[in-house]
Each structure stands twice: as C-alpha cells, then as structure tokens.
Amino acid sequence: MGLKADLENEVKKIYSSTWQRRNGQIVPEDTNLRSGNDAVDLEATILYADLDESTKLVDNYKDEFAAENYKTFLQCATKIIRSEGGHIRSFDGDRVMGIYIGNSKNTSAVRSGLKINYAVKKIIQPRMNAQYNTKYIMKHVTGIDSTKVMVAKAGIRNSNDLVWIGKAANHAAKLSALSADYPTWISDKVYDNMHDSVKYADEKNMWGQREWAAQKNRRIYRSTYWWSID
Known part of the structure; x- marks a missing residue:
C-alpha cells in the first residue's frame, strides 16, 4: 500500500468511526486512551506558563545561556504546578501545560501562577544576575482558564x-x-470560582478586569502580584 492510500484509509477511519466517550475522575495518561476515537471528558482548569520573547533570547544570547533560562523557568514552573496538585501533560519548547481537577482547581492553578511569578523574580533572576553580567531580564506569562x-x-x-x-x-x-x-492572566470562569485568598491581598483586589477583544470581549483579569514561596 502506498502512502496516499494509507493516509486516505486513516482519514476515512477517523471521520467514520463512532466516538467512545466517558467522564473522567482523574487526569488521564497516554496509556488510559486507545488510539481510535476514544476520549475522556473532564472538568478541568488548564494553565499555560510561557517564557516571553524566547526568540529574542536565542537570537541575541549564547545558546548555553538561552538553554539555562529555558531549563530554570521550566524546572521552577513544573515543580510549582506539581506542588499545587497540578498534572504536567505537555511541554512545547519554552512552555509548560498544567491540568488541575477537583473542587479547588481554580484556586490551586491561580496560586501556581502567582508562585511562578515569584520564582522568576525572586529566585531565577537574582541567581542569573549573580552568575552573569547580563542585561537580560526574564519575562513570562501564565494563562489560566x-x-x-x-x-x-x-x-x-x-x-x-x-x-x-x-x-x-x-x-x-x-x-x-x-x-x-x-x-x-485568568479568565472570568477562573476568577468567579477561585478562593478570596488568591483574589485579595490586604483587602485589595490583586486583579484588574479587562475585556478580551479577540474573544468577543470576554471578561478576563490580569495581575502583577506574586505568592511567596517558603
């Protein structure tokens, strides 16, 4: 069988097969799903932590320095996500995806985001500055929905x-x-369902509301605050 025929058969199979779907109680692993039209439905909060302007980093600095920044950011983000009960299911270059389930999934995800901000500013950047004479300032964005x-x-x-x-x-x-x-940055769904402990600091709201024009003016929130790590 040639490649074209093989691809045609696979595409036909995917489009014509009936989906087998079930509600999930845990975050699935690769081994929990079959290769066919098999799926798990899950109520989940998803976090993406992304190293900002990584193209400028690799274009303007030595590759070893860039690699160290990728590694420190992803290492800290991953450990923080797991410490808050999140599950790591995907890495994409300079970005990591965390999945949270359960009654406190929004609060845990938001606290993770605030802790990642702390790690970048209070752990990674000071260590980088102590090691190198550099003007590079690590920036990142965490998105949660x-x-x-x-x-x-x-x-x-x-x-x-x-x-x-x-x-x-x-x-x-x-x-x-x-x-x-x-x-x-968090969505309205996250903001409306997270605990006040990650919403207010000294009775002041840590979040500024915005309308997301690219998504039909969906209500979203942004913050510069961090959550200290012991």
Whole structure:
C-alpha cells in the first residue's frame, strides 16, 4: 500500500468511526486512551506558563545561556504546578501545560501562577544576575482558564500525545501570549470560582478586569502580584 492510500484509509477511519466517550475522575495518561476515537471528558482548569520573547533570547544570547533560562523557568514552573496538585501533560519548547481537577482547581492553578511569578523574580533572576553580567531580564506569562475538556490521543504508534479539546485549553494558551507586563492572566470562569485568598491581598483586589477583544470581549483579569514561596 502506498502512502496516499494509507493516509486516505486513516482519514476515512477517523471521520467514520463512532466516538467512545466517558467522564473522567482523574487526569488521564497516554496509556488510559486507545488510539481510535476514544476520549475522556473532564472538568478541568488548564494553565499555560510561557517564557516571553524566547526568540529574542536565542537570537541575541549564547545558546548555553538561552538553554539555562529555558531549563530554570521550566524546572521552577513544573515543580510549582506539581506542588499545587497540578498534572504536567505537555511541554512545547519554552512552555509548560498544567491540568488541575477537583473542587479547588481554580484556586490551586491561580496560586501556581502567582508562585511562578515569584520564582522568576525572586529566585531565577537574582541567581542569573549573580552568575552573569547580563542585561537580560526574564519575562513570562501564565494563562489560566477552566471548562469541560475532551481528551483524546493523536499521532501514530510510538509517536503520539494527548490532545486537549475545549475552550480552556485554547484560551489558556492564548492568554499566555498576552502582555508580559502582567505575568498572570485568568479568565472570568477562573476568577468567579477561585478562593478570596488568591483574589485579595490586604483587602485589595490583586486583579484588574479587562475585556478580551479577540474573544468577543470576554471578561478576563490580569495581575502583577506574586505568592511567596517558603
């Protein structure tokens, strides 16, 4: 069978097969899903933490320095996400995706975002400045949204990954591409369902409301605050 016939058969199979869907109680692993039209539906809060202006970093600095910044950012973000009960399911170059489920998923995700901001400003940048005489200032953006998502497996045998279909996955990624002047961006769904402990600091609201023109003026919130790490 030639490549064209093989691709035609695979595409036909995907479009014509009936989906087998079930509600999930845990964040699925690759091994929890079959390669066909098999999916898990999950109420989830999704976080994307993205290193800002990484193209400028690799274009203007030595590759080893760029690699160290990728590694320190992703290492801190990953450990923070896991410490808050989040699950790591995807890395994309300079970006990491965390998934949270359960009754406190929005609060945990937001606290993760605030802690990532602390790590960048209070742990990574000071250590970088102590090690190097550099003008580089690390910036990042964390985007968070919450909806029901459909999780399926995509790719081919021995070369596949989970795909996350739903507004939360798409919008969290897009929020992480907004201005790094505000390191944490969250959706209205997250803001309306998170605990006051991550909403107020000394009785002052940590979040500024905006309308997201690119998404039909959806209500979103941004913050420059951080959450200290012990």
